Amino acid sequence: MDSTTATAELGWTIFPSQGWEEVSGYDENMNTIRTYQVCNVFDSSQNNWVRTKYIRRRGAQRIHVQMKFSVRDCSSIPNVPGSCKETFNLYYYESDSDIATKSSPPWMENPWVKVDTIAADESFSQVDLGGRIMKINSEVRSFGPVSRNGFYLAFQDYGACMSLIAVRVFYRKCPLVIQNGAVFPETLSGAESTSLVAARGVCVPNGEEVDVPIKLYCNGDGEWMVPIGRCMCKAGYEALENGTVCKACMSGFFKAAQGDHKCLQCPINSRTTNEGATNCVCRNGYYRTDSDPPQMPCTTVPSAPQNVISIVNETSLRLEWSPPQEGGGREDVVYNIICKSCGSGRGGCTRCGDNVQFVPRQLGLTDTRVHISDLLAHTQYTFEIQAVNGVSDQSPYSPQYTSVNITTNQAAPSAVSIIHQVSRTPNSITLSWSQPDQPNGVILDYELQYYEKWNSSLTRSQTNTVVIRGLKSGTIYVFQVRARTVAGFGRFSGKMYFQTMTEGVVFIIAITVVIIRLLFLLSLFTEVSPGMKIYIDPFTYEDPNEAVREFAKEIDIACVKIEQVIGAGEFGEVCSGNLRQPGKREILVAIKTLKAGYTERQRRDFLSEASIMGQFDHPNIIHLEGVVTKSSPVMIITEFMENGSLDSFLRQNDGQFTVIQLVGMLRGIAAGMKYLCDMNYVHRDLAARNILVNSNLVCKVSDFGLSRFLEDDTSDPTYTSGGKIPIRWTAPEAIQYRKFTSSSDCWSYGIVMWEVMSYGERPYWDMSNQDVINAIEQDYRLPPPMDCPSALHQLMLDCWQKDRNNRPKFSQIVSTLDKMIRNPNSLKAMTPLSSRYDVSLMVLCNG
Template sequence: MEILAMDVTLLWIVLLRCLLLARTEEEVLMNTKKETSDLKWTTYSSQNKPEWEEVSGHDEENNSVRTYQICPSDGQASHWLRSKLIERRAASQVYVELRFTMVECSSHSSPHPSCKETFNLYYYQSDSDDATASHPSWLENPYTKVDTVASDFLLRKGGERKFNMKTLRLGPLSKRGFYLAFQAQGACMALLSVRVFFKKCPELVRALSVFPETVPHALVQEATGRCVAHAGIAAAAAPKMFCGEDGQWVGQLTTTCACQPGYEPNDGDLRCKACPAGHYKSSMGPGVCVPCPQSSNAAEAGAALCSCRPGYYRAPTDTANVACTRPPSAPRNIIPEINDTSVTLEWSDPLDDGGRTDLTYAVECALCLPAGGPCGPCGDSGLASDSVNITTSRHVPVMVTGIRKSLATESSATLQWPVPAQTHVSILEYQLRYCEKDHLPEDQSCRYKESDSNQVVLSDLAPTPRYEEVQIRVRTMLVGQLHSQFTPSDATRPTEDDSSSPLLVTGVLIAVGMLLLITVISIAVFCIRRQNRLKDPELNDKNGQYLMGQGVKVYIDPFTYEDPNEAVREFAKEIDVSFVKIEEVIGAGEFGEVCRGRLRIPGKKENYVAIKTLKGGYTDKQRRDFLAEASIMGQFQHPNIIHLEGIITSSCPVMIITEFMENGALDSFLRLNDGQFTPIQLVGMLRGIASGMKYLSEMSYVHRDLAARNILVNSNLVCKVSDFGLSRFLQENSSDPTYTSSLGGKIPIRWTAPEAIAFRKFTSASDVWSYGIVMWEVMSFGERPYWDMSNQDVINAIEQDYRLPPPPDCPTHLHQLMLDCWQKERTARPRFSAIVSALDKLIRNPASLKITAQEGAGLSHPLLDQRPPLPPASCGSVGEWLRAIKMERYEESFLQAGFTSIELLAHVTTEDLLRLGITLAGHQKKILSSVQALRIQTKSPGSVHF
């Protein structure tokens, strides 16, 4: 079975390749079927009575076409029809496709003996269009005969009407063009269409080779190809292929094309694809891209070599597939053994080998002549061992003499000595060795210290022991040394120079105390600020930029920049297009499609994002306006403001990448979940929106288009303010009803404050008015503000101080907050900070949300009393009734359950709705309230169950 499956796979591969090679293309030179005017071909008859006649007809698709027909009365005459000059272009042979009908001789009303059921086809070549009514002569010579064409289907009386199709080849052609000539000698026929074309091998891409479109000039035409982009010829020969006369590629492909370094074969060897970022391919050939070796990276696509990360390197002999390594640490425990004429150095391997196994050591050694003479190398480099011996007979080590004590305390001593007089080497450092006397063995009681100068402080002396000696040696470029001994017999007693030590100790104590005091104060301030941030969630945004009374940023309009692109670069981060994967289109925006996708930035977790694209054919202004939203959004960092991930401008299409909000727009989300959320959940959503708007207002930003449709909801029911492109421009092609103000521009009337409608006065106070409308939308589960009132009616009602009534079951405190937002004087409206505080109080006191407005309570006027009109009992069908209450989604369920008339609807109960699958409480309430109205209108008591 496995062998059979393999054979089937191979068969499919062979068939696929055969189909690829079998493709052919045609280039049409003439097609009478496409002509829209008279053909005006030349006709001739040997009896000076031309009988070819050009007429208009219709083809099988009922398209108007020009045809020639003939039905001679005398079959002895020769009737010719000649086309106009047909340019042959690049063809050396062409094909003529004829569509014609022919009448059976026996079907003629008066058949004559010379009747025929065939006609002849000729052609004549010419370098110029010089044919006339008499030239060339109407004889078989100088024409070249193609064939005598017979009919496969003949027209009979009462028979099926079929047309004939014949394709003939003519050639070879060598001149500029040719004429076609048709000779009828007794045939009664109609020439429906003539199509002249030649075949050519289409462009072929195969095995990383491209062969151009080729017209065959012989039985087999050799074609020379080239390598695809980012591929090269591995050997000297260019790709070869053969084009057959029938326009098909034939023969075996000969090619040595291979992908260049940084590219790998793709799409079945049809193209070379650049290695993605983080991958490489170092040589030309069929290999594939591989991940970069350890500690290296390729930041851009198409890398032939991965660059080492900072601090890592490759040796000159390392190949591209070798990991980058760090420089090793220094050798440890260098031990010199010195005599008068040689130095032997030994050391331990470094603690960190940097990831390499081929460590070598270099020893710098200079052999200098005396009295300032020249220096030359004296040692080896590239040592693989951990020791080296250097021998010389020219120099003696530098001696240290005259060591004296300048200062001493109970636990320290300061020693000084003259700088040795020497001229031939440089002193690198002084090394000291001091040992306790008669206390411990020498190897345990001795200590060591280094000094760059001719003075050292020994600060770790024991208070009681005496020290036998201090030995000093000089480390020079020759590592030579002699030691001088100094016995500090008075090391345990202070000297005359010790008088400053008490002051020194006092100063140190004061400094330590001040440092401790500053540390305690800093920790206290940090704790207080942190506690304040935890108490007030408004001060605790994710970037710590939204602090009460300090550090508040101010919004900068990107169009105040001389070059708006500079604002884009400043406020929006450019993302590599390879980091983004588009998965599906989820909607259409102002400038193009809106998609859902994934964003995976190296080193970060992959997450879902929303992708706004700029459709093709955009103008410079449209591109600036599109990216302006990113320039605006990039300035905001708040948990209730949609977060900008970045932009893509270096490739097409241009994109804006934002966080993905799973539940979409707030208005449609609420309508979909009508009645499913408690008042406390709705207030929580409103609190989030108000918090985001408070942040924007404190940044001196005015949204201008705040509405539930511009609020997005994520999977945790967190609401975030979005759509900052429309907020500046208020685009004229918005899907929401707008009103053209006296100062020009479109305004969403139902959400806009009166002063913004009349005078284009947009402020944070006008955003507060819009927020009140959003509150009404949320509490009514996405109901349309002012229902079906016209824009002008809404404007008139607002001018007469009419305001929206509370939605059903709306808490009284929330409706009062809405009315506060709708104050006519904008200075009387609350600020967003006050709105947030008011909502926080309601959340902390859930009982206050149970107080709802009573029917008929408060002011009464036409607008406040208006509700969506109940569907009249006169609705013609169940579908009309459901559409009137916007519940048309349940039409099929009602009809299948037997509720087929308005009269039956009056008997619907809650149990019936549950049986129909209507489980949303809000939908049940809306349907049952309308059913109750039907009962009143139809005066239908009781209920009927199905």
């Protein structure tokens, strides 16, 4: 409401009738306006009211009133009584409709609500002949909250000589605005002058929320405050007009992700098929790998390698070549060697067998040379040298290659693989052996070398059997044999140890001593079969730093970028970050750091995990990228597992996976443990908390802090150790006798199975460690988790056999889980909670 806009009488209600009077007047700009004035200063006890018409609220919660008025200075009025005033009062009255009459609401402070007593900043004392000179005051008052549909205003004069020149009633609001990519609607200010009213923003068309909720606050003055959250143009759209519009990328341009960045022109050898493209499609014959960024040009396959050189040495071959003329636009060119044996005639060629050896390897060569051995003598071969890169597997055509034909020369026979003892007496041993895998001609005879300690003896045999006489009774001898053709002698076989029989009454004692010595010698001298890899305990090194150098790659700290701290370990912080090594793509990694002020022992213990991890290479074992030891801080860098530890991941996704998915996770863990078992390695701390999960739900065994080397010195190898152990996951014999084996790892694997099927529930719930030990001793076993197939719970029970020799091997566990995955119907039967498991834990724990 604004009284200055009235074109006719205002018609406000007056009480009493001889009080306020509506007259025409002038504003400060000499415009004609309707005013109310009163000047009954010579009459005592004045109580003059004037009430506006009904004013609708229009949703406002706080109302502002601007009043322009003039007041006569009481001291300028001759003979003025003491009741003269220079102030007046402002009131309001709320109502849902226009119900006021001349007498209602009553002319008193209650039910009217007083806003304030209004005083003039300036009063006037004189008026010219035209009555135009006055000093105009302007005051603003506000009140709230108001909640009815409307209200009235009233002005009370109680003894002033004044004129109410103009009244303007208004509320404040924040206008519709676009900020931070979001549209915020017109919003009324709050009920209090300090109120902040939140407005929820809506992203402009083709915009997407980045931070939620998107809010903007309107203050009491009708002004927008700083926004919270924002919208960004989605992939395929860029921000224009100061972020108020998201426009589709034009043809030939793309934007791969949400953000403020502009559309980019399509890289070389790619194009878009429409506007608003999120990526550019490669042209025919060009490709991009899944890991290539969208702004990378599309690339193609390399041409064939060039300038092949072959050097034959008997049954070995050295190949060298030059890189292809065209790498396809990529830097990740590697080489594969395809070997074909073409025999001695003109028949067709066939792929070479597994016996042919390639150094450093046959596939994925990064260098332009390879050494090939264990070929057949007098045989024609064809070798294809393929050049491949990251997109070769996307091409419908075979890789480009250059071939070379060679014929091997005459060569000595290969080594005899093994020697068998046929019989023995106190002074003789009869031995036999198989013909070499590659005789490379007619075997003329064999040469046998044998010795007790240092001085060796030689004997010849034209057959693969020989009797060695004149030996000492009860003595261990070392034997080696090699074959001879016209090309000469082959290599000696590995050392084999055999003992003559013992005479007399000391036979039993002597044979025991011999066995002990034999086992000792075998552990020192027996050669490992080709391709068989055995774990080496880094703590057996005189200088543990040597183990780090041997098993862990040193990484330049300049290649490592730490992004954020994601946890804390025993020795320092655990971070996520990026690793970019020369010639390789940047990858996401996890980084363990050694805290400052460490001792040399702490440094050794910290890096020992890298010395252990660096010996493993399996898809279900956490992969070591390398270490930083030559600068500070010292770091261990591994692959990054997006979903973190398995126990937390399962608890966060309770009930979200199918049984087959859970069995797949268990199968991956079992495969990793089979690999460790084959390496003669005992983990000792297998639990869901020490399993990491990547974005593809692949589970990988990690945390080798409690693990120790398992010596392979008996048919039932056992490693005995002290220290703290995780009771709920540890086999009874490991708790009682500190005997850790792959069988105790099997027990722990059964607990991990239970954790997975219960979605990360704590094993044995809130039982104390001693209660768990007592319960296990009394043959209590964990019952099946909810909805657990009976076949899986039976496998858990097999892992929890009291006799460790009755527990399954990890190879058997992998095979069992594979059968379940191939036959999902086997997982439908559920185990009832039978009386076997309805054992009162209270009874068990209390004995």
